[in-house]
Amino acid sequence: MANKVADSISREEFFYGHKACAGCGGSLAVRAALKVLGQNAVSVLPAGCMSEVGFNFPQLCFSNNSIISTFAGTASMLTGVEAGLRARGYKDFTAVGFAGDGGTADIGIQALSGAIDRNDNIIYICYDNEAYMNTGIQKSGLTPFGAKTTTTPAGSNIHGNIRPKKNMFEIVAAHDIPYAATASVGYIADFIAKVQKASQIQGTKYIHVIAPCPTGWGVVPDETVDIAREVVDCGLWYLAEYENGEFTLNHKPKEFTDVAAYLKKQGRFKHLSDEDIRIITESRDKKWDYINKNFGI
Amino acid sequence: MKKFLSGNEAFAEGIRLARPQVISAYPITPQTIVVERLSEMVEDGSLTAEYVHVESEHSALSCAIGASAAGARAFTATSSQGLLYMAECLYYAAGGRFPIVMMNADRSTALPWNIYGDQRDSLSQLDSGWIQAYAENAQEALDLALMSYRIAEDKRVSTPYMANLDGFVLTHTYETVDIPTREQADSFLQPYETDNRIDFDNPRNMAFSAGPDTNYIFKYKEHEGVLAAREVISETEAAFTEIFGRQYTGLTENYLTEDADYIIVTLGSIAGLCRETADKLRGQGIKAGVVRIRYMRPFPNVEIADVLRNVKAYAVLEKDVSFGNEGTVFTNVNSALKKAGIDVRGYNFIGGLGGRNISAADIENIYTSITDGTDAVNFIGIGGEDNGK
Numbered sequence: 001m002a003n004k005v006a007d008s009i010s011r012e013e014f015f016y017g018h019k020a021c022a023g024c025g026g027s028l029a030v031r032a033a034l035k036v037l038g039q040n041a042v043s044v045l046p047a048g049c050m051s052e053v054g055f056n057f058p059q060l061c062f063s064n065n066s067i068i069s070t071f072a073g074t075a076s077m078l079t080g081v082e083a084g085l086r087a088r089g090y091k092d093f094t095a096v097g098f099a100g101d102g103g104t105a106d107i108g109i110q111a112l113s114g115a116i117d118r119n120d121n122i123i124y125i126c127y128d129n130e131a132y133m134n135t136g137i138q139k140s141g142l143t144p145f146g147a148k149t150t151t152t153p154a155g156s157n158i159h160g161n162i163r164p165k166k167n168m169f170e171i172v173a174a175h176d177i178p179y180a181a182t183a184s185v186g187y188i189a190d191f192i193a194k195v196q197k198a199s200q201i202q203g204t205k206y207i208h209v210i211a212p213c214p215t216g217w218g219v220v221p222d223e224t225v226d227i228a229r230e231v232v233d234c235g236l237w238y239l240a241e242y243e244n245g246e247f248t249l250n251h252k253p254k255e256f257t258d259v260a261a262y263l264k265k266q267g268r269f270k271h272l273s274d275e276d277i278r279i280i281t282e283s284r285d286k287k288w289d290y291i292n293k294n295f296g297i
Numbered sequence: 298m299k300k301f302l303s304g305n306e307a308f309a310e311g312i313r314l315a316r317p318q319v320i321s322a323y324p325i326t327p328q329t330i331v332v333e334r335l336s337e338m339v340e341d342g343s344l345t346a347e348y349v350h351v352e353s354e355h356s357a358l359s360c361a362i363g364a365s366a367a368g369a370r371a372f373t374a375t376s377s378q379g380l381l382y383m384a385e386c387l388y389y390a391a392g393g394r395f396p397i398v399m400m401n402a403d404r405s406t407a408l409p410w411n412i413y414g415d416q417r418d419s420l421s422q423l424d425s426g427w428i429q430a431y432a433e434n435a436q437e438a439l440d441l442a443l444m445s446y447r448i449a450e451d452k453r454v455s456t457p458y459m460a461n462l463d464g465f466v467l468t469h470t471y472e473t474v475d476i477p478t479r480e481q482a483d484s485f486l487q488p489y490e491t492d493n494r495i496d497f498d499n500p501r502n503m504a505f506s507a508g509p510d511t512n513y514i515f516k517y518k519e520h521e522g523v524l525a526a527r528e529v530i531s532e533t534e535a536a537f538t539e540i541f542g543r544q545y546t547g548l549t550e551n552y553l554t555e556d557a558d559y560i561i562v563t564l565g566s567i568a569g570l571c572r573e574t575a576d577k578l579r580g581q582g583i584k585a586g587v588v589r590i591r592y593m594r595p596f597p598n599v600e601i602a603d604v605l606r607n608v609k610a611y612a613v614l615e616k617d618v619s620f621g622n623e624g625t626v627f628t629n630v631n632s633a634l635k636k637a638g639i640d641v642r643g644y645n646f647i648g649g650l651g652g653r654n655i656s657a658a659d660i661e662n663i664y665t666s667i668t669d670g671t672d673a674v675n676f677i678g679i680g681g682e683d684n685g686k
Contacts (some may be wrong), residue, residue: 001571004364039497051506052506055502056508057508063498065495065500066501067366067495067502067504073362076346076356077345079321080321080349080362081363081495083319083363084363084366085364085368087319087367088369093497110352111353114352114353119348295463
């Protein structure tokens with residue numbers, strides 16, 4: 001399986017020599033996606049980790065056409081790039097956006113919603129590391145319940161972030177988008193297959209990939225992939241697709257691994273009480289009741 | 298072909314003739330007619346363009362930047378709150394050297410809410426790196442639309458271009474406008490060619506970061522680009538006259554200034570009333586003149602110094618104030634004189650905010666006030682540090 005996946009993508013590197021932190025999950029997602037989409041991908045990246053580490057003149061790290069957008073403007077710039085290239089007669093290209101969780105679920109959600117509404121022919125990939133990592137680990141709309149960030153400190157009064165993650169996947173699906181998917185860099189073959197599938201579909205495509213940030217999560221850099229698997233295995237994330245108006249679950253763990261074990265190995269969750277973990281586990285179970293009822297397999 | 302058109306409609310006709318390839322449109326009063334007409338032109342096939350219904354002004358300009366980065370000619374239009382909402386993208390487009398053209402319907406900025414014309418929206422963005430033109434009438438609006446791309450896309454310039462039309466007074470007022478033929482327009486304006494674009498043979502990393510060592514060099518070059526527009530505007534207007542017959546006079550337009558003792562410097566559609574008043578005063582033996590600033594960026598430093606050098610006093614009449622100081626046009630005019638070593642009495646007259654009428658009597662009063670001497674900064678008809686006494 002692994003070889004088959006490796007053989008299906010380019011051996012060429014399109015995002016190389018950048019300054020991302022060791023073990024960066026976001027850069028792994030960008031690297032893999034560009035290997036699928038190839039030389040004629042045009043990437044749009046907003047102000048954020050990937051643009052910060054890849055576009056420092058004169059050290060420019062993309063070997064495909066790439067451009068930084070405004071923070072709020074990933075989707076709107078993608079629209080413009082796609083429309084502009086099409087207006088100039090180009091057909092064989094893919095306009096792909098790579099935005100973080102804050103750039104997607106907070107400041108960029110309006111432009112993203114507009115692009116889906118127009119059904120612009122773009123792929124939008126959200127690499128979700130669950131906080132504003134580039135600016136120093138501040139809470140975003142996709143920071144999970146209980147996580148300690150530099151703006152949601154964990155003390156005796158408040159135990160980190162008091163709100164759960166926004167459900168971007170279903171928000172996007174509610175636009176009746178042609179294709180949306182969740183993924184994790186811990187299940188890279190699944191992610192690659194979804195990027196491949198998205199590249200074959202006309203209209204707007206959205207892929208939400210969990211991409212751990214060792215710096216912000218408080219794990220060692222060589223655990224990125226393991227922790228990105230474990231978040232799926234313990235049921236706090238799931239691998240699914242939305243297509244033709246239907247939700248499909250791609251991977252159903254036979255038995256969930258221990259939520260507490262997943263949480264406690266990360267610095268950002270070290271402070272959580274038994275009660276906090278009970279709340280997180282209950283909300284996981286409630287989510288899976290919903291998935292089991294509403295998602296096909 | 299002559300047609301009876303509003304300023305907005307005339308501008309849309311000019312844009313049709315300029316063949317933009319991508320139009321991103323979001324409605325705001327009093328700009329709406331422009332994007333409505335353009336959508337009809339795309340529908341009826343008289344304009345071939347990708348028409349993108351964006352969900353905000355921020356996206357309107359962000360989309361235009363993306364299209365320009367793809368090498369396409371891009372157009373958008375806005376006004377007031379919309380201009381302020383997209384402000385981040387103004388600086389972005391200029392820094393990226395993307396020669397987008399945007400029409401701005403000059404309108405008051407909230408609060409209090411008001412949809413009528415003043416120039417506080419565009420003048421607040423003078424530092425954004427865009428060329429800024431101010432039209433006086435519908436014909437000039439159409440002609441600016443056509444000239445704008447040729448100026449913005451010139452390799453010496455590579456700078457976005459904002460054409461300003463006074464809200465309602467110009468955008469919604471009907472005049473007879475001469476619409477050039479497609480053949481004339483095509484002979485005047487060539488398709489957009491640039492190296493500053495996505496290139497599949499030689500992939501580019503665009504809109505990058507530049508640290509302290511290089512950043513200011515990019516900024517210096519951006520400054521040079523706007524300054525270069527000065528010469529390119531003059532060349533473009535000469536080429537325009539050759540094909541279309543109509544003449545324009547660069548960054549400023551002077552009226553009866555040769556021997557003038559008293560000059561009003563202003564911009565936009567109020568200039569006509571100023572000229573009429575100057576005519577009337579000339580009949581009474583007062584040597585009155587008018588300077589209409591056509592371009593606020595690049596700023597007509599030389600033209601202003603030359604025309605005001607020998608006057609007894611000048612007034613700057615503007616629909617703008619920089620709170621806590623004075624009108625921004627006044628500041629710019631005074632700077633031009635200071636740099637040229639000219640010491641002439643100058644006065645600022647602020648009026649028309651939120652669309653309040655400026656009457657012929659108000660303008661006559663300005664000439665009288667500066668003859669006698671008045672406060673430095675005057676709010677027409679209000680009092681305080683004004684000429685309302």
